[in-house]
Amino acid sequence: MDMRTRIASLLCGAMHTQWPEADSLPGDADVRGMLEVPPDEKMGDYAFPCFRLAKALRMGPPVIAQKLAAAWGAEETARVECVGGYLNFFLNRASFARETLQAVSAAGGRYGGGDEGKGKTVCLDYSSINIAKRFHIGHLSTTMIGHSLRRIYDFLGYTTVGINHLGDWGTQFGKMICAYKKWGSRDEVEEGGVSALEALYVRFHKEAENDPSLEDEGRAWFKRIEEGDQEALELFNWFKELTLKDAARVYDLLGVSFDSYAGESFYIDKMEPVIQELRDKGLLVQSEGAWVVDLSEDNMPPCLVIKKDGTTIYATRDITAAIYRQNTYHFDKCLYVVAYQQDLHFRQVFRVLEKMGYPWAKDCVHVSFGMISFEGQALSTRKGNTVHLDDLLQEAVEKARSIIEEKSPNLPNKDEVARQIGIGAVVYADLSNNRIKDIDFSWSRALNFDGETGPYVQYTHARCCSLLRKAAETQLPEADYSALTDDEAQALLLLISRFPDTVREAAAKYEPSMITRAVTDIAQAYNKYYYEHRILEGELAAQAAKVALTAAVRDVIRTGLWLIGIEAPERM
């Protein structure tokens, strides 16, 4: 049992002994939620605000605090003190240290994890790249938020399904083929890969401005894809293959993987029955020549399902995909990690599913995130106003490499570590703020290695590892936890003890940045501790305790970094 739960339970017990006949007292879990951390450590480690009981007990908060303090009988766990309407708890520092560190060590690298998700499945739709477009900074958030949430849910025992819902359908691929036939060559595309495809696409749009007939040709080529024309299909599949190969390089660097690449084209032959179902259920109505689901009673514009020309639209595919995923994976939750521009779209899709009578529609969640701009301007592949992820990662790795050369010239695996640090910096920057915030990409921020950054946390981890290597040279006796009763150690222990709660909150809010913040706070607290205390000096039993604290910090940082998709080098 962690300390917060224990305090809550003991306090709850004290309440019931003090006021046996009161019937509106909170339970253990409620009390746990009400416990808070005082703004200043001098005021205690946990605090219970008695204001909330004032009405029910018809007593002033300070009186309640006094009475609770009198009924508190667990001095060996914590000492209590009344300050106004607050009952403040001062943990028995040595036993708090012992219990916290033993919990971390007993978890064997899984501290903070759990099995509450056992038997439950979470589908995550993330990254979802477009065919024939290069991977750029606009794709980073969906990729890393999705990847991180997947690891977080895995860590809590859920079965997860990572889905890359490829953008591999639509008129643009007809245009692509048209451009290729007109100006491209096999050799050129073979050599240039996705960049060459992108260049062809840009050229198409430029030329189409003066020659509108190109648009028709593009549409004609798309029609040929739809009809299964061999040449069109071959080219289309080739483009897709090239794109996936290109993306695989980036995914490898980021450590990201998927269970399914079922994108839009996967659903083209599965939409018909869904459309029929919508018709049968009387949900489809004709409007302005198209077929829509009316959502006016939900205060939303109608959801377009079939266009005037009889073809389907992305909402149709998303509705079909959701049903397919439920039938295939029987998900308990399906997360869509997609930018907030799509907010209305998903609200419409989920509402249509609900109207179709699917009770699991409420388990579909749009995990939205903010826009990325570059130097204050909207990203635009066509205008060239973007940064390719390749270039960004390479730049970051090179910078890491040169810093290593300067600070750790004797490091054995420099390239490997440079890769870990460079990528860590980029990923950390992406996952450091609440996901709803817009990001204006800047090179200096993305490549910053000082302060609250990926390298800072990694550095702290490496520092712990270094110290533990040194500590291993000496045989240490059983730890004397009374060596960890100082303020710095206690502040650190408190952060460690809260980590499991943070993991759960991050999962409940779909918010990886909470983990980023937690590991940063722990790293800061450790670095402070490190400068205030000599770890490998003094009594051996005291050293053992300080080493155990260091090992716990290393474990929790490594776990936290893993959960946000960042590697933790042991030396740097």
Place this chain on the structure above:
RNA sequence: GCGCCUGUAGCUCAGUUGGAUAGAGCAACAGCCUUCUAAGCUGUGGGCCGGGGGUUCGAGACCCUCCAGGCGCGCCA
């Protein structure tokens, strides 16, 4: 026009679901390496928490309203 989101230090952001004196990092300046990794640590300055009302013992957080910005509002995805 309607809907959703955002507004906290010069900049980027936290703020434990309504609690005690609003916190970090970056940038600036001043210190700390013969001692376990200085990618670190310490200190200084910097705030009508967008404005105004309201609810409450208590509001950065909740309600109303206004202001500013972003996004969206059928045949692209």
